[in-house]
Amino acid sequence: MLHEKVLADGQKEQLETWLSAARRVVVTCHVGPDGDAVGSVTAMVGLLEKQGKEAVGVVPNVFPRNLYTASGADRLVVFEEDADRAQTLIAGADLVLCLDYNALHRTGDRMAVVMRACRAPRVMIDHHLEPEESDFSMLVSQPEMCSTCEVLLHVVSEMGWLPMLDADIASSIYLGMMTDTGAFSYASNRGEVFRCVALLLDRGIDKDRIYRNIFWGASDSRMRAMGYLLYVNMKLMKKLHTSIITMTNQEWRRFYLKTGDTEGFVNLPLQIEGIRLSIFLREDPDVPGKIRVSTRSVDDVPCNLLAQEYFNGGGHKNAAGGSLMCTMDEAVEHVKRSLQKFQDYLKNG
Ligand SMILES: [Mn+2]
Incomplete structure (x- = not known):
């Protein structure tokens, strides 16, 4: 078969x-x-x-x-x-x-x-x-x-x-x-x-x-956190067809989240017309000063190259991850600078 x-x-x-x-x-x-x-x-x-x-x-x-x-x-x-x-x-x-x-x-x-x-x-x-x-x-x-x-x-x-x-x-x-x-x-x-x-x-x-x-087994905390992150924290860089969402430990605690409650959030911005790359930055709850990076993309945007080059990580073409040792603000700046260098992959299509 x-x-x-x-x-x-x-x-x-x-x-x-x-x-x-x-x-x-x-x-x-x-x-x-x-x-x-x-x-x-x-x-x-x-x-x-x-x-x-x-x-x-x-x-x-x-x-x-x-x-x-x-x-x-x-x-x-x-x-x-x-x-x-x-x-x-x-x-x-x-x-x-x-x-x-x-x-x-x-x-x-x-x-x-x-x-x-x-x-x-x-x-x-x-x-x-x-x-x-x-x-x-x-x-x-x-x-x-x-x-x-x-x-x-x-x-x-x-x-x-x-x-x-x-x-x-x-x-x-x-x-x-x-x-x-x-x-x-x-x-x-x-x-x-x-x-x-x-x-x-x-x-x-x-x-x-x-x-x-x-x-469909989501907790109410997850749903409220999802709404908050999309409404307040999601930044769209439309020229680069990219979305960035951040989440700090303080925000994590505010919504009483549990392991797995943010699963799949990184995929959500790909539903927006024109967005081809989504980046989710989350403070590591276990390692102070570490930011976990998740990336998702559509079509030919190579997440794994981005993760290897700029986020100390790797993965699949359309789904990859890594980490950064810095504050959240520094991580956002690093991502923005990295995207400028990566823009050839983002602009066509
Ligand atoms: Mn697998």
Whole structure:
């Protein structure tokens, strides 16, 4: 049913060898787990349990409330809240799966140390550009694919695991595909994406419900913060087809926001006619003096180049991020100066 292949020659056999020798398998994702991370980890844990493995998902830190609708999300071990247990699990694993990230440092400073010390093979399954090859024993890297969950579904198919794909596991995979594509509004122009969706629908997922669980489960705080940020803080630079939104820790507290409550805000300005690049600057609540930068774009505006050149980061063409060590005012000035240098990419189109 699926047309594309993700495993290179010999990878299926290698994975089978490692899996058959493994009793305890740990499945991990990147810091700040999103829908694709939580979806792929919970799906993988479910698949491994069906194969009789002692499988546990370990995520670096807390994740948004609405992602707890993924089956098994309540059983994930959160490293920053339960470091001893997480460390014991990783150290004792026979096999470690690394989902939705391309370098070990993406699991955060503390978890990365534990990951590096673990001697079990590390298998990366991911869709980010330019993986750090030396960090992994095996890489299944598919930057063309919309999400790690899409890559994972292909792995499931090629490994012959489709008979294990029940509605719960299929729902987790759909969750990741849906969130990483803004409900199939970007990064999803390949027909294969919809062959995957069809396959998942045939497994009995309720896609309308998954959508509501994620996108309509907002808190009133989130809605009020969204209104405030768009009304008060959004600055439009129409000649550069760009929007900048800022958010300080003081504003975060004012609206009683929780982790994940600003998810997707960066996409909103792209709904404005003529806006092709959106930049969201947020004070890091954990690191004083650090500003987190998120960028989103449409068509050929390369967010990843912008993030690499000016924001100490990287990412995908239409979705990237980074950080700056400065005050919010300085960050805004830095962004404006960077946009001047970047304007050739912004003006045409
Ligand atoms: Mn992803």
